[in-house]
Amino acid sequence: MQVVWERKEATAAEVIAALTETTGWQHRTVRTLLARLVAKGVLAAEADGNRYLYRPLVSRRTCVREEGHSFLKKVFGGDATELLVHFVRGADISPAQIEELKRLLDEKHPRTKP
Structure with missing residues (x-):
């Protein structure tokens, strides 16, 4: 989410590149995470040719508040x-x-x- 919040929108490749650098996660792991975030309704995925653009549907503030309450x-x-x-x-x-x-x-x- 942080990558998409910072960029306002990002391709899967951009998210994968950013997360691989900081987490070492494989591209399949990141794609699975993106799919789950779309399914949860926190990311929008819009087809753009042969790729998807991801946009946040939930603000960082809202997400932090909800996760804080859950924690x-x-x-x-x-x-x-x-x-x-x-x-x-x-x-x-x-x-x-x-x-x-x-x-x-x-x-x-x-x-x-x-």
């Missing part, structure tokens, strides 16, 4: 607090990132001031 449900039973605690304890977080997290949490649930 949260599968791994943490839907408990976002458990997920956050797990990652905060195991991550190397800068002071600026901590302040950003605090800001986001306060935005979500503002504290009442006496």
Whole structure:
């Protein structure tokens, strides 16, 4: 998906070339993946002569949100607090990132001031 999102549209050969460089996957593996993404409705495949052009039907943001929800449900039973605690304890977080997290949490649930 990342290759197609970056290019807006790509041929199978372009996707294969990009993924072979970074993953070492064989061309059949990439073609199978493309077919599955088309079947799932996240990629469109349009015939262009003797090749197909693939276009994203789902934005990266939507895909990340849906996969994030799926991961949260599968791994943490839907408990976002458990997920956050797990990652905060195991991550190397800068002071600026901590302040950003605090800001986001306060935005979500503002504290009442006496």
